Every structure is written in C-alpha cells, then in structure tokens.
Amino acid sequence: MPAKYVIHTKPVAHRFEPITRSGIIAWEEGCLKCPVCVKRQCVYGVYDHRHLDARQMIDSIDNQCMNCLRCVQSCPKELIHKSLNPEYKAIGDAHWTPDIISRLWYQAETGKIPVSGAGYNGPFSGPGFDSMWTDMSEIVRPTRDGIHGREYISTAVDLGRTPRHLLFTRQGDLEGHTPNVLGIPMPILMRLPGFGSISNETVLGWNLAARRLGTLMAVPLELINSGQVEFSRWSIPVITSHESDPGRGLQGAPMVEIPWGEEWKDYRDELTSVEASPLICDKIVLEKGAEEKVLRAVDGGASMIHLEGSMGGRFVDDHSRYIKDGIRSIHLRLVEEGVRDEITLLASGGIAMAEQVAKSVICGADAVFVDFAILIALECRMCRRCTEGLSCPVEIKDAAASWVAERVVNLLGAWHNQLLEVMGAMGIRDARRLRGESGRAMFFEELDRETFSSMGEIQEGCELE
Amino acid sequence: MTGEYRPTVALFYCQNIPQSSEDHRRVLEKKYGQSMRLFPIPCSGRLEPIHLLRALEEFAEAAYVVTCPEGACRYLEGNRRAMKRVQRTQDIISSIGLEKERVGIIIESSEAPEPLGQLAERLLERALKLAPSPVLKGAMTTKEHPSP
C-alpha cells in the first residue's frame, strides 16, 4: 500500500482583522469603578490586550471575544452589551454566506476542522447540497483510533480514461499504448476564480500550494508562459483561443483544458498527435442541453469533461437548478449508455465546503475544482469591490506567495481531513468507490416523494407549514 | 502647499442615516477616492475617542461623526454618548495644540435628514479650510502591515 497521504498544516495568521459575527458595546459612562471590574475577569484577557486596527477601524475586543457573556452578565450597571455586527451580515451573498466565508477563513488560518459545538442546530434540509444527507452509519469505526489511525482510507482518484481491459502479447508485454492516466491524491483540483484582486504573486502562491498538495491548478495558458514555467507539472493550462499553436507553450503540463465544440475539433486532433500529448479535458458549461453535449463528447472520443456550473453552485442559465442535480443526471445518463467508465467527470461551481466535495463525488463526479474557496482562504470577503475597480479591503494582491500557499494548504488540509471523516463514517475506504455511490446518501426530494406522494398532490394555497 | 492640497477626511456614520448603504458608500468612494475614508458603525455610541484619535494620527486631517437624530437611537442613548465623546476628543486634541475643528459631530435632523453623499461633500469643504495636519507631516501614510 502506498504511504498515507497526510497534509501537514500549521497556523497562519491573518493579515487583516476578520469581520466577526458579533461585537461588544461597552459604555464607559456611568461606570461605578468597581474594585474588581468584570473586564479584568475575562478569562481570555480580551480587554487587556485591546487595540484598534486603524486601517479598518476594527476593535480587537470584537475579534477576540469568545462569547462566554460573562462580562455582559456580571457588570452591575449593565454597561456591556453584545450586539450583532451589521458588517458581518453584509459580506458575501446568498450562496457564499457569511457563515461559510468565516468558516473558510478559520480553516485557512488554523488548518483545523471547524466544529459547531454539541448538537446540530442547522436546518433539517435546504436547497442544493443541503437536500442531500450522507449515510454515517459506520461512524463508530474510524473514531476508534482517529482518521489518521490504523485504518487506511485512500482519497486518491485517477484522471483520464482507464481501459476496460489490458491486452498482452505472447511474450507477456503490454500491447498497444500504456494508458494515459494521472493520479491525484484527493478529488480536489484548483482553478483560478472568476474575479479577485490578485497578482502574479497570488497565482504563484496557488501554484506552490498545488505542488505541495500534489494536485493541479488550472490557469490560463498565458500565465504559464509568463514565468510560471517551473510549475507546469502541476498546472492545467486553460486554452480559450485557437490562435496558439496546439501543443506550444504547454511546457510539459500533464493536462489541458479546452472548450468542447465542433470548432475545436481540429485543434484537439492536432493536440493529441503531438509527442507526449497531455490529457485533454473538454469544458462543457452546465446549462440546458449539457447532458446531450456530454454524450456527444464521449462519442467523439473525449476522455475527460469539466462541467462548469455557476459560482453560486447552480446551472449557468437556470438559477433554480443546482450542480448536484446536473452532475447526478449526467452521471446516470452515462451509466445508462454504458460509457460511464470511459470518461472522467470533473465539476466546478460554487464548491464551498468539504462536504460538498464528498457529495459531488457521490452524485457522480470523479473530482471537483475549487475556485472561490481558495480566494476566500486569502481573507477575501466576496465584496466584489475589485470588479468595480475599487480597492480590495484585504489587499490580496500584495500578499506574499508563501503566505498564500500556506493558507491554501491549511484550507485543503482541513477539507482532506473532513473527507476522511466522512468516508470513514460511511465505511468507504477508497474515493474511487465513492463515485456515484448514491446508496450512501439520501435525497430529500426523493424521500419526500416516496413517503408522501400517495397522499395526493399538495394544492396550492394549502401547503403544510 | 498650493491648490493641490487635498485633505483626507475620516467619516464615521451611524447606519441609520439616509442613503448610507454599502452601495451608496461605494459611489462615494469612487467619487472621492482616498480623500474620503468611510466607516459605517452600528451605532454612533460605539465610537470611542480612540477611533477619532487613531484616524487623526494615521491618515486624516479631520475626523467627523454623523449620528441619527436625537431620540432616534436604536440603542436609546448612543448618539448622546457620541456627543460627549466627541467633546472629550476635542478637549484632548486642543490640549496638545491641535485645532478643535479637526473633530466634529453632525447630528441629523429628524425632519430633513441629510443624505450621506451631501454630508460628505459638505464635510470635505469644511476640512479644506483646515491647514495640513502637523501630526501627519512625518507620519507614514501607508503603514506596513505585519508580515505573516
């Protein structure tokens, strides 16, 4: 068995004070000057180490408070209050919620899995991935000695077409070409987010992280040629124009991405004929008719497809459909046609949590791309100011590459641990076996239908509350 | 210094004043760039003298606070406290020889509250009357952040 894949993480401080959910409001007026002030009794010493960050005007008492409410409850004049922070609610959007963003910040800073304390107080079910529950019935096993204990759980996956069988010559040698497959240690690839106040230094940091993690980072071809050559082995050049000569400037990248379409056929053929040609990943936008496109691509000899959803985790043209449904229906269709194993299915679009990686794989993806998550790891607030030409509040483009790399390694290290937890709890020891393993999940819509459809249709206007 | 003199104003404002949403703030930022630094605060009572002082110390020629109308504070007496704190800050800065006018408070009227944009315009003009701040002369305008 190969050595265990372990991602070593270490805490990496933030460069800016994070925006926290709540803040302290402490009045000074009316203070009784008690001999022992409740502020002195804070076990975390929050008031003693108080300072004000002048760049952001963020007071450290807001960020360091652990919400024990001791000072709030014991001030005899009730001069201390805890209030919700309006700036917190304002970050992100409906998909990249403040809670998701702050949990990503936490993971990038600590490299640890965020825990919510005893019990689960989230919603029972929700839209998108939240309407999918994974089967944790084997949860007793990995906890026996932890996810890094005796049990061997492999998160590695293969990219590229795996042959159905091998042919050997009489002499026992392999006949024909050795199949071109690429192994990555976990079902996570990285790609450039759609916006962000980034610089070459940031991309360099992401490349460093990809190299350290042993995974790949998708970047536009132009970027590889401008000084990132040493990382080409960990890069997926993304080609968007016919202009470039096929195969030129790839610098030994193991895989390239091109859009799928008739007009790319010649380019594609030329690319496959160059020596040591890279794996080709065809990008298909997740929209109406994507299913048929995928089937045609498989017919046309594609070995890898990248299904690109919207940054909000949905179909690009239909806000009411989620990528999980897109992946699932395409996967099932490929199974039906008997060609599922001839193709590697990669998915992207709004992947924001480790559980969504596992759920995407259960729905039928071989691996996923993460994009905005690796930007949020760098403290991005998803404010989109950069798209309006305004300054970035956290000055991401000035961050050093080494800091960028460490934050991303921490984030994906925490995600990898969560994958191990989930897989262990599901009794799955190999990520390749998790693909399409929908027996390990329950889908709310289906359960709802199975259980209640015999009771008749719900009439409009009399839904159960 | 000639006509090019562009003072930087730090503007702290209560989020209950008209046209003070994030979108409005961005419009103003685009219009004024670095010369108008806008800090929304949940309640003007949240502001302490230290906020104003740090702003004067680090980057601003003048620092102003805008509060909601008297009697309209969501936290009951936040704006009254803010008034006292601004006074205290004025005392502090005049004791070290700075003009009191570098710090100010604007209390919105309940009948005709002024939108944030108008206020910003008016306060920038007010700041123009001040001489360049002696505090900022030698100060670094962009502080290095602690490297990770």
Ligand code: SF4
């Ligand atoms: S609530 Fe608790 S942790 Fe927060 S400042 Fe008060 S005593 Fe300290």
Ligand code: SF4
């Ligand atoms: S924090 Fe805002 S400005 Fe900076 S990269 Fe993120 S979205 Fe863009």
